[in-house]
Amino acid sequence: MLHDFVQTTSGDMETTISGYKLVDYTEQYKSIMQFNKNKKVHIHQWYPFVEGYSKEFIESILSEIDYKPELVLEPFSGSGTTPLEMQNMGIKCVSFEVSPFMHLLSTVKMRNDYKLKEYNQYLNIIINDLKEYKSNIRDLMPIPFGRTVVQNEKLKKWNFNDDIMDGILDIKLAISIIDKKDNKYANLFRIALASILLEASNLFRNGKCLSYRKNWQINNTLSRSDIHLIFISKLEGLFLEDIKLIEENFKNDLSSNYELCFFGDVRSEIDRIPDDSVDLIITSPPYLNSRDYTDIYMLELKVLDLVKNYNELIYLRKKTLRSHVQIKYENIEALDIPLLKDCLNKLLEKEELFWNSDILNMIKAYFIDLNQLFSSFKTKMKKNKFIYFNVANSAYFGVEILVDEIVCHIAEKQGFEVIEIRKARNLKTSSQQSKQIESLRESVIVMKS
Numbered sequence: 001m002l003h004d005f006v007q008t009t010s011g012d013m014e015t016t017i018s019g020y021k022l023v024d025y026t027e028q029y030k031s032i033m034q035f036n037k038n039k040k041v042h043i044h045q046w047y048p049f050v051e052g053y054s055k056e057f058i059e060s061i062l063s064e065i066d067y068k069p070e071l072v073l074e075p076f077s078g079s080g081t082t083p084l085e086m087q088n089m090g091i092k093c094v095s096f097e098v099s100p101f102m103h104l105l106s107t108v109k110m111r112n113d114y115k116l117k118e119y120n121q122y123l124n125i126i127i128n129d130l131k132e133y134k135s136n137i138r139d140l141m142p143i144p145f146g147r148t149v150v151q152n153e154k155l156k157k158w159n160f161n162d163d164i165m166d167g168i169l170d171i172k173l174a175i176s177i178i179d180k181k182d183n184k185y186a187n188l189f190r191i192a193l194a195s196i197l198l199e200a201s202n203l204f205r206n207g208k209c210l211s212y213r214k215n216w217q218i219n220n221t222l223s224r225s226d227i228h229l230i231f232i233s234k235l236e237g238l239f240l241e242d243i244k245l246i247e248e249n250f251k252n253d254l255s256s257n258y259e260l261c262f263f264g265d266v267r268s269e270i271d272r273i274p275d276d277s278v279d280l281i282i283t284s285p286p287y288l289n290s291r292d293y294t295d296i297y298m299l300e301l302k303v304l305d306l307v308k309n310y311n312e313l314i315y316l317r318k319k320t321l322r323s324h325v326q327i328k329y330e331n332i333e334a335l336d337i338p339l340l341k342d343c344l345n346k347l348l349e350k351e352e353l354f355w356n357s358d359i360l361n362m363i364k365a366y367f368i369d370l371n372q373l374f375s376s377f378k379t380k381m382k383k384n385k386f387i388y389f390n391v392a393n394s395a396y397f398g399v400e401i402l403v404d405e406i407v408c409h410i411a412e413k414q415g416f417e418v419i420e421i422r423k424a425r426n427l428k429t430s431s432q433q434s435k436q437i438e439s440l441r442e443s444v445i446v447m448k449s
């Protein structure tokens with residue numbers, strides 16, 4: 001939906017939607033709402049994360065609020081950008097993450113006690129171990145869980161070619177030696193392995209899911225030793241440089257947010273935080289776009305043995321915010337918000353087009369989850385403190401779900417003051433939607449407790 005912004009005396013371009021101030025921040029936010037900007041930045045570069053914002057976004061918030069927070073909350077840690085940047089600024093940040101892979105990634109990035117000498121010792125053990133050819137590697141290290149992980153006679157497509165999988169298993173075996181000596185470095189090496197998995201596989205991240213690359217059968221010619229080389233060059237290159245810097249910057253008094261990053265479902269785990277303690281929240285929950293993080297990060301979850309069977313996968317999906325249709329729920333009662341009900345009614349008119357009967361339930365459940373979260377925020381936050389909430393609107397069958405406006409209603413009902421909605425970017429819609437809705441607003445909602 002296009003809006004006519006009007007220039008105010010302060011120079012801001014703004015308008016009003018659902019009674020809330022909508023300010024055009026597309027200039028200020030155009031590059032910093034994407035992780036891309038941090039692809040070559042110290043530590044952030046260890047693993048490229050598509051669904052995150054940049055450290056510059058965090059810095060911009062800290063430079064505009066008129067107090068230094070004592071305790072920040074990030075309910076959806078993802079790649080750990082918020083708690084890591086807070087740590088770099090000497091600010092405590094408690095964070096939560098339900099995915100064992102994202103949790104591992106966040107905590108590995110937040111550790112500030114790596115030492116170059118130890119790192120090099122362990123790296124040499126890995127390099128030496130990989131020199132030795134192991135013909136029986138699959139007896140020493142089992143193939144990860146999953147029906148399509150490697151080739152078999154029943155499959156037309158598989159995630160990893162056999163030689164590549166053997167290279168990965170060699171690396172896993174080498175890491176398991178380090179694990180017995182020092183789990184901290186083993187986890188660091190696991191993240192380095194995770195960072196090469198997509199490139200090694202026959203897949204690419206295709207929005208909501210993983211898809212097979214064009215001509216992957218011919219084009220993926222990587223060998224077992226290529227995998228070793230790619231892995232070692234990561235460890236000898238950017239990881240090593242960053243470990244040097246971490247050691248140089250280490251100060252005994254500088255606390256790490258590592259121990260404040262909790263693994264689990266924030267909807268229940270948030271009660272670990274004392275009431276009236278948080279004085280800033282910066283976050284970006286999963287968007288209402290039916291994207292299931294357990295699907296998109298399946299390679300990492302499986303290869304790192306973070307999901308070892310189907311039951312564990314279902315269990316994990318049930319713990320995620322309800323922004324996807326992977327889990328079925330009984331009929332859900334929508335929150336009593338007229339704007340939400342209006343969107344749901346418009347969608348109901350398109351019911352015959354639904355590719356999944358759980359879409360309505362997903363939308364209702366998403367806002368119920370956010371409502372629960374805002375209720376907890378109210379208890380955990382001190383008075384007159386800020387929330388920066390990054391969301392995006394979504395569209396199903398030509399009906400736009402005005403997520404940011406609905407979130408404002410939820411927050412207000414829970415006792416927050418909505419300062420403004422900042423339009424951050426226009427996100428392109430999928431090809432099915434684009435005829436009716438060209439783009440969707442991604443925004444940052446600024447609220448006060």
Ligand SMILES: C[S@@+](CC[C@H](N)C(=O)[O-])C[C@H]1O[C@@H](n2cnc3c(N)ncnc32)[C@H](O)[C@@H]1O
Pocket residue numbers: 049051052053054075076077078079080081082096097098099102264265266267283284285286287293319320321
């Ligand atoms: C959009 S990403 C967060 C991005 C993060 N701000 C960053 O810049 O890296 C959302 C994250 O929420 C996590 N998540 C989903 N449901 C959750 C839940 N119930 N509790 C905690 N984390 C959850 C997902 O695994 C995902 O990593």
